[in-house]
Amino acid sequence: MLQDPARATAEKIRKLEIQGARNVAIAAITAMETLANQTKTDSKKEFLKELLKAKETLFASRETEPLMRNAIRLIINQVEENPEKSVRKLVGTVSAASQRFLMDLENSKERIAEIGAKRIRNKSVVFTHCHSSTVTNLLKKAKQEGKNFDVVCTETRPLFQGRITAKEMLDIGVKTTFIVDSATRFFMNQVDLAIVGADAITSEGNVINKIGTSTVALVAQEARTPFYVISELLKFDPDTMYGDYEKIEERGATEIWEDSPSKLIIRNPAFDVTRRDFIHGIICEEGIISPHSITEVMHRKYSWVFK
Ligand code: RUB
Numbered sequence: 001m002l003q004d005p006a007r008a009t010a011e012k013i014r015k016l017e018i019q020g021a022r023n024v025a026i027a028a029i030t031a032m033e034t035l036a037n038q039t040k041t042d043s044k045k046e047f048l049k050e051l052l053k054a055k056e057t058l059f060a061s062r063e064t065e066p067l068m069r070n071a072i073r074l075i076i077n078q079v080e081e082n083p084e085k086s087v088r089k090l091v092g093t094v095s096a097a098s099q100r101f102l103m104d105l106e107n108s109k110e111r112i113a114e115i116g117a118k119r120i121r122n123k124s125v126v127f128t129h130c131h132s133s134t135v136t137n138l139l140k141k142a143k144q145e146g147k148n149f150d151v152v153c154t155e156t157r158p159l160f161q162g163r164i165t166a167k168e169m170l171d172i173g174v175k176t177t178f179i180v181d182s183a184t185r186f187f188m189n190q191v192d193l194a195i196v197g198a199d200a201i202t203s204e205g206n207v208i209n210k211i212g213t214s215t216v217a218l219v220a221q222e223a224r225t226p227f228y229v230i231s232e233l234l235k236f237d238p239d240t241m242y243g244d245y246e247k248i249e250e251r252g253a254t255e256i257w258e259d260s261p262s263k264l265i266i267r268n269p270a271f272d273v274t275r276r277d278f279i280h281g282i283i284c285e286e287g288i289i290s291p292h293s294i295t296e297v298m299h300r301k302y303s304w305v306f307k
Pocket of ligand 1: 018019020021022023130131132133134135161196197198199209210211270
């Protein structure tokens with residue numbers, strides 16, 4: 001029997017075998033396409049039911065992932081709005097929508113790197129937190145352009161995503177210093193700018209990213225170090241526009257302490273909220289924008305997310 005691609009992918013996302021908002025969205029889109037290709041039904045109603053079930057499974061894998069949600073909603077909308085009754089043709093609709101989304105995502109990543117690399121000055125020191133593929137892609141671009149810069153990155157407790165960042169930087173020949181998260185204040189005066197990725201952007205322009213990001217932003221402001229968020233616009237969560245709070249995923253205690261004393265309360269939020277006032281700019285595919293302008297930019301560029 002064929003494996004359910006939505007369940008298999010959701011499991012990998014939950015376990016963080018697939019990590020970072022972009023990679024999560026790419027895996028989820030691919031799962032939707034595979035699932036559509038595997039369908040045995042010839043009824044449009046049944047086909048839509050299968051897609052909606054996969055959507056639920058994937059949405060539940062991690063709560064703070066609007067890029068994945070925007071992508072899946074778009075794919076399903078295209079099927080719902082298609083007057084076509086033939087499932088075979090609707091499978092084609094899913095494929096086309098998935099491929100287009102992935103291509104747009106790739107183009108955005110490249111555009112962000114082009115724009116953001118200009119902010120990396122020769123001989124500068126760049127601070128980053130966690131692992132964001134959008135951030136490391138930007139740094140790779142700056143390196144390709146011949147810029148010489150150093151990176152300071154946090155280890156990112158509890159799951160050490162900073163090690164992925166550190167290895168990627170070493171692989172491209174960037175001098176990299178690896179620090180514990182609590183050394184952020186110690187090093188902030190020694191760097192020229194701080195850049196981080198995003199999991200979600202709210203309608204107020206606040207940014208949700210790996211736990212500890214808001215501390216990096218706070219410390220950066222105190223040290224007068226520019227703090228930028230590097231993100232595709234589609235990490236915007238349209239639900240926040242209509243009053244919902246972005247949910248912050250809370251993960252298991254054993255990630256922090258495997259055999260902790262039984263009465264100990266351990267909390268493990270995966271993300272935190274950085275208020276827009278601490279953000280110099282969001283570097284996105286439309287340029288460097290103020291977090292205050294996010295809703296207006298979204299209306300201009302991706303009005304479909306508000307539907
Ligand atoms: C990863 C994280 C990243 C964003 C952006 O958290 O917070 O900064 O997801 O990444 P986790 P990208 O490891 O818990 O998924 O730029 O790759 O989308």
